[in-house]
Structure formats: C-alpha cells, structure tokens
Amino acid sequence: MIALDQLKSTRNRKAYFALIGGIIALLAVCPLFLNNYWLLALNNIGLYSILALSLNIVLGQTGLFNMGHTAFYAVGAYTAAILNTNLDIPVLWLLPVSGLLAAVAALLVAWPVIRLRGDYLLIVTIALVEILCITLDNDIFGLTGGTNGIYGIDRPILFGIKIYKEWQFFYLIWGFLGITVILFSLLEKSRFGRALNYIKQDETAAEGSGISTASYKMMAFTFAAFWAGMAGTLFAAKMTTVSTGSFTFAESAMLFAIVILGGAGSIRGVLLATFVLIGLQTAFSDLKSFRLLVFGAAMVMMMLLRPQGILPPKPHRYKVDRYMSDLPEPAFSPKEQTTREVKGI
Amino acid sequence: MEEFIQQLINGLAVGGIYALIALGYTMVYGVLKLINFAHGDLFTLGAYFGLTLLITMGIGDMVPGPLGIIIVAGMVMALVAIMGYLLERVAYRPLRNSDRLAAVVSALGASIFFQNAIMLVYGSDAQVYNLNVSAAEYSLPVAGINISASSIIMIGTSLLLMWGLYWFINRTRTGMAIRAVANDQAAAKLMGIDVNKIIALVFMIGPALGGVAGLTVGLCYGKIDYNMGWTYGLKAFTAAILGGIGNIPGAMLGGILLGVVESLGEAYISGAWKNAISFFVLILILLFRPTGLLGERVADKL
Numbered sequence: 123m124i125a126l127d128q129l130k131s132t133r134n135r136k137a138y139f140a141l142i143g144g145i146i147a148l149l150a151v152c153p154l155f156l157n158n159y160w161l162l163a164l165n166n167i168g169l170y171s172i173l174a175l176s177l178n179i180v181l182g183q184t185g186l187f188n189m190g191h192t193a194f195y196a197v198g199a200y201t202a203a204i205l206n207t208n209l210d211i212p213v214l215w216l217l218p219v220s221g222l223l224a225a226v227a228a229l230l231v232a233w234p235v236i237r238l239r240g241d242y243l244l245i246v247t248i249a250l251v252e253i254l255c256i257t258l259d260n261d262i263f264g265l266t267g268g269t270n271g272i273y274g275i276d277r278p279i280l281f282g283i284k285i286y287k288e289w290q291f292f293y294l295i296w297g298f299l300g301i302t303v304i305l306f307s308l309l310e311k312s313r314f315g316r317a318l319n320y321i322k323q324d325e326t327a328a329e330g331s332g333i334s335t336a337s338y339k340m341m342a343f344t345f346a347a348f349w350a351g352m353a354g355t356l357f358a359a360k361m362t363t364v365s366t367g368s369f370t371f372a373e374s375a376m377l378f379a380i381v382i383l384g385g386a387g388s389i390r391g392v393l394l395a396t397f398v399l400i401g402l403q404t405a406f407s408d409l410k411s412f413r414l415l416v417f418g419a420a421m422v423m424m425m426l427l428r429p430q431g432i433l434p435p436k437p438h439r440y441k442v443d444r445y446m447s448d449l450p451e452p453a454f455s456p457k458e459q460t461t462r463e464v465k466g467i
Numbered sequence: 468m469e470e471f472i473q474q475l476i477n478g479l480a481v482g483g484i485y486a487l488i489a490l491g492y493t494m495v496y497g498v499l500k501l502i503n504f505a506h507g508d509l510f511t512l513g514a515y516f517g518l519t520l521l522i523t524m525g526i527g528d529m530v531p532g533p534l535g536i537i538i539v540a541g542m543v544m545a546l547v548a549i550m551g552y553l554l555e556r557v558a559y560r561p562l563r564n565s566d567r568l569a570a571v572v573s574a575l576g577a578s579i580f581f582q583n584a585i586m587l588v589y590g591s592d593a594q595v596y597n598l599n600v601s602a603a604e605y606s607l608p609v610a611g612i613n614i615s616a617s618s619i620i621m622i623g624t625s626l627l628l629m630w631g632l633y634w635f636i637n638r639t640r641t642g643m644a645i646r647a648v649a650n651d652q653a654a655a656k657l658m659g660i661d662v663n664k665i666i667a668l669v670f671m672i673g674p675a676l677g678g679v680a681g682l683t684v685g686l687c688y689g690k691i692d693y694n695m696g697w698t699y700g701l702k703a704f705t706a707a708i709l710g711g712i713g714n715i716p717g718a719m720l721g722g723i724l725l726g727v728v729e730s731l732g733e734a735y736i737s738g739a740w741k742n743a744i745s746f747f748v749l750i751l752i753l754l755f756r757p758t759g760l761l762g763e764r765v766a767d768k769l
Contacts, residue, residue, distance in 0.1 A: 421576025
C-alpha cells in the first residue's frame with residue numbers, strides 16, 4: 123500500500139488513476155458474474171462503507187470519540203420504516219427526511235455533551251445507543267413495534283423501476299457510496315475539513331486561531347448523523363424490516379474499529395478496512411463459531427502491527443505560491459518546488 | 468416500606484458486584500488512562516472458572532461448605548489475575564506509546580476474543596451453578612424482612628474485598644507505588660519505581676476482584692451467560708464514572724449507588740426500563756459533574 127502512495131506521488135500518476143479506474147470498472151460489471159451470495163456481501167460492505175465514512179468525519183477527522191454512531195443509523199432506519207408503513211410515502215423520498223431527523227437527534231444529543239473530554243464522550247455515546255435500543259424495544263408511542271421491529275417496508279422505486287433484486291440494490295448502494303466518497307473527499311479539503319483536522323491536532327491552538335471548536339464539532343457530529351440517517355433509510359429499504367438487533371452497541375464498536383483500523387481520517391483507509399473486516403465476516407459466516415474468535419484476535423494483531431491504521435492519512439499538500447502571490451517578492455522562484463507538505467495533519 | 472427495604476438490600480447486593488468490577492476499570496484508567504473494554508469479559512471468565520472448579524472438578528464436594536468456596540475463590544482470583552496479566556502483556560503493553568485509540572480497538576478485539584473463546588469452550592447456552600446447597604434457599608429474618616443469604620454473601624464479599632484493597636492501596640509500600648504511578652508515571656520512574664511491574668500488578672488486582680465478582684454472581688444468581696460481561700461491564704464502568712474515574716473510593720461509592728438506584732428504579736418506575744435508568748443517570752452525572760462524585764478536577768491541556 124505504501125507502493126500505492128509512491129505511485130500517486132511520483133511519476134506514475136497515470137498508473138494510479140488506471141488502478142482506481144480499474145477498480146471502479148470492475149465494480150461496475152461485477153453483478154454480471156457474481157452470484158447473489160457475493161453481491162449480498164458487497165452490499166453489506168457498501169452500506170458499512172457509507173456508515174464508516176460518515177463516522178470517519180467525526181472520529182477520524184475531528185477526533186471526537188463517538189462509539190454510538192449506529193444510534194443515528196437507527197433513527198434514520200426507523201424514521202423511514204415508520205413513515206413508509208404508516209403514511210405510504212415512497213421510501214427513497216424519505217432519504218432527506220430520515221437524514222434530517224437523525225441530524226436533529228444528533229443536535230439534541232450533542233448540544234450538552236460535545237464539550238466533554240474524549241473518554242467521557244465515548245461513554246455517553248455508548249450509553250446513548252443503549253438507551254435508544256431500550257426505548258425502541260419498549261415500543262415507544264406504539265410506533266416502533268417493540269423487539270420484533272417493523273415489517274413490510276416498501277421496496278424502493280427509482281426512475282420507475284422497482285428495486286428488489288440483489289444486483290439492483292448493488293447499484294443503488296454503491297452509487298450512493300460513490301457520491302459519498304466524492305463529496306467527502308471534497309469536504310476533507312475544504313475550509314470546513316481543514317478546520318476539523320486542526321481541532322483534532324490541537325484543539326487549544328485551533329480555538330486560538332479563531333475556530334469556534336464547539337460549533338465545528340457540532341457541525342461535524344450533526345452532518346455525520348445526517349449521513350448515517352440516510353444510510354439507515356437504504357438499510358430499511360433493502361431489508362424491508364428493521365429491528366434493534368441491527369443497531370446494537372456491538373455494531374457501533376465495529377464501526378469504531380473500522381475507522382481506527384483503516385487509519386483515522388483516511389477515506390481510502392476506511393474503505394479498505396470495511397472491505398477487509400466486513401468482507402471477512404461475510405465470507406467466513408459458515409464457520410460461525412470460530413469466526414468471531416479469529417476476528418477478535420485479528421483486531422488485536424492488526425493494531426499491534428500497525429497502530430496508526432492500515433492506510434493512515436497522508437500529510438496534506440498545499441500549493442504555497444497561491445498563498446504567497448500577495449507578497450512583494452517571491453521567497454523562491456515559482457518554477458522551483460511549489461508545494462509544501464504540512465506534516466502530521 | 469418493607470418492599471422498599473427489600474429493594475434497597477437487593478440494590479446494595481448488586482451494587483457491591485458493580486463496585487468490585489468498577490474497581491478494575493478505575494484502577495486501569497488511573498494508571499494508563501485506558502478503558503479496558505475486556506474487563507467485563509474477565510469478570511465472565513471468573514464466573515466460568517468458578518463453575519469448572521466448583522462443580523465440574525468437584526472442589527465443592529471435596530471440601531464442603533464455605534471453606535471449599537473460599538478455596539475456589541482464591542483459585543479463581545489467581546487464574547483471572549493471570550489472564551489479566553497476559554491481556555496487558557499481549558494486547559496493551561506494545562501499544563502503550565502509540566495513539567490511545569489503538570489501545571481502545573485492541574481492547575475491543577480482546578473483548579470479542581474472550582467472549583467467543585468462552586462461548587466455544589462452554590457453549591452458547593446459559594450455564595447453571597448446580598450446587599447441592601443453594602444460597603437462595605436460606606434467608607435471615609430481621610425485623611420482619613427476609614434478608615436472603617445471597618444478598619448477605621454478595622454484600623459481605625464486596626465489602627471485605629473493598630476493605631482489603633483500600634488497605635492495600637493506602638497502607639502498603641506497593642500501594643503507595645501504585646498511587647505514585649497513577650499520579651505521574653515519569654516522576655514515579657525517577658523515584659525508582661518499576662512502572663511496568665506496577666502496571667502489570669494493576670492488571671492482576673483488577674481482574675482478580677472482577678473474577679471473584681463473577682464467581683459471586685454465579686453462586687448467588689445461579690445462572691451465568693457467556694456475554695453477561697457486556698452488561699455488567701458497562702454498568703460497572705458507569706459506576707466508575709459516577710464515582711469519579713481513577714478514584715478508588717469513588718468506584719466503590721458509584722457501584723453501590725448505581726445498584727441501589729437501579730434496583731429502586733426497577734421496582735418503582737419500570738422493569739423494562741431498568742438499564743435505561745442507569746445510563747440516564749450516567750448522562751446526567753456527566754452533564755452536571757463530569758468528574759464524578761468524588762473525582763478531582765482534571766486540568767485541560769494548554
């Protein structure tokens with residue numbers, strides 16, 4: 123994987139883009155030759171990738187220890203399920219609605235707790251998932267169906283086509299994932315993304331440089347929840363049933379592990395880690411009992427071997443002369459090196 | 468009123484268990500600033516080791532009565548302490564100088580590993596402590612209230628062990644060294660304290676207490692489950708925070724308080740919301756007194 127970095131950073135940019143293009147092309151045609159079992163695995167990976175990438179904004183880029191991300195996934199899924207089964211609103215229309223509701227939930231939760239120090243936030247978010255699952259299991263307001271959850275959610279309809287086959291879901295989920303990756307890459311480089319990174323590196327310094335850390339943290343938290351809520355809608359639409367079993371603390375911990383194992387803050391790393399972890403889990407689901415034993419040991423081993431994650435984020439590169447154009451005399455000739463690596467960010 | 472006192476006693480009993488487990492969390496957090504997510508599973512391990520020693524290997528029959536149980540408790544403590552030591556050695560020590568989140572993920576991995584190892588060895592069904600005498604059968608009537616023997620055992624065990632730990636930490640040289648390492652590792656090292664040894668020791672004492680808590684739960688509730696470590700662990704961790712994480716008397720107070728609140732909440736508010744009540748208490752505490760009841764103020768980094 124280090125070789126991959128070198129490919130990109132030095133001569134062979136073309137080879138790098140060819141590789142990425144190849145992967146995308148392979149994904150685009152793989153429903154043609156994969157059977158349902160493997161498509162199901164890929165769909166799982168896709169859904170988890172969307173979730174893990176949204177958690178990555180909070181945990182990886184901002185450095186907020188959120189171990190309760192599935193709470194917002196659950197809010198999204200249940201919103202879609204309730205509104206679809208009770209009011210017959212087409213499920214894909216509910217994407218923004220459930221996203222917004224998850225965001226509102228995140229806002230309400232984050233408001234009081236966002237200033238807590240790292241570990242405390244971790245515990246509060248764990249408590250949050252537990253409380254939410256208990257609430258949903260207790261059939262609150264008679265809407266959530268108790269421990270059985272909600273059945274009979276409609277299949278999504280996109281451009282007049284009813285989506286119900288595994289390969290159709292594959293395109294829906296991976297299309298959504300594609301949008302997520304592009305958007306989040308842009309976000310990472312934006313002013314917003316840079317501010318988040320600054321908060322992660324040194325909160326006091328960030329505050330001192332005029333970044334309102336609390337409000338940026340809130341924004342990151344809320345935005346990630348919004349995205350998780352939308353992923354929840356996709357999940358509800360795919361499964362046609364939701365219950366709290368899919369949103370337990372164990373799932374949250376898994377997402378947390380994916381982000382850290384992948385390399386906190388690195389989109390490529392998180393994608394790779396999701397592929398490896400969820401892929402392994404699905405691939406070895408026959409060996410049910412031993413699977414998780416190996417899985418736990420592998421988590422420890424991976425951390426011991428690469429504590430910084432599989433593909434940690436690279437130092438960001440910024441074009442220096444863009445910021446130096448106002449200076450009366452360039453500090454160095456513009457034809458020389460014009461980028462500078464900012465270490466550690 | 469009678470029911471209230473009954474619930475209070477139940478709360479104190481389960482609270483004592485929470486406190487014993489919480490001590491392990493709080494001590495590890497005190498010296499390493501690490502949440503040992505695998506601690507709850509060490510507690511479960513204690514319960515299962517107890518099952519094997521007491522019933523499968525028949526120590527309970529060989530040495531009948533309380534003496535047999537005390538011998539088993541000692542063996543459980545030793546075995547779980549060894550597991551705790553191995554855990555620290557394998558999963559945490561190599562990560563001590565890297566990012567703290569790496570250790571958190573390693574802890575989660577260790578937890579998954581322990582849980583599934585227990586499940587593979589003992590099966591996924593709940594196991595029953597098949598003793599000839601069940602503690603649940605005996606009770607002590609005091610002023611019209613029946614105090615069950617199991618409550619007495621739970622409260623007694625936890626008080627005894629907590630007193631022992633308190634004495635050890637505050638009155639012995641090694642205890643002083645533990646406090647020193649918790650306070651400032653670098654300075655402790657300069658004073659000639661072997662920090663690695665102390666950390667290893669903390670990883671043995673905490674799990675040993677948790678292991679006995681597991682055994683006690685097995686003896687008194689009669690039924691154990693391979694994944695019970697999660698719930699108990701999370702509650703105990705809540706208790707540790709409630710009292711002020713890193714603070715040993717705080718963990719004791721927090722555990723007992725949480726047990727009582729939970730038990731009363733279960734009786735007077737709603738049984739289905741029992742777990743939610745504890746976590747709600749946790750959130751309230753963190754909002755209004757993030758350092759916990761007995762915690763000291765932690766200065767922010769500047």
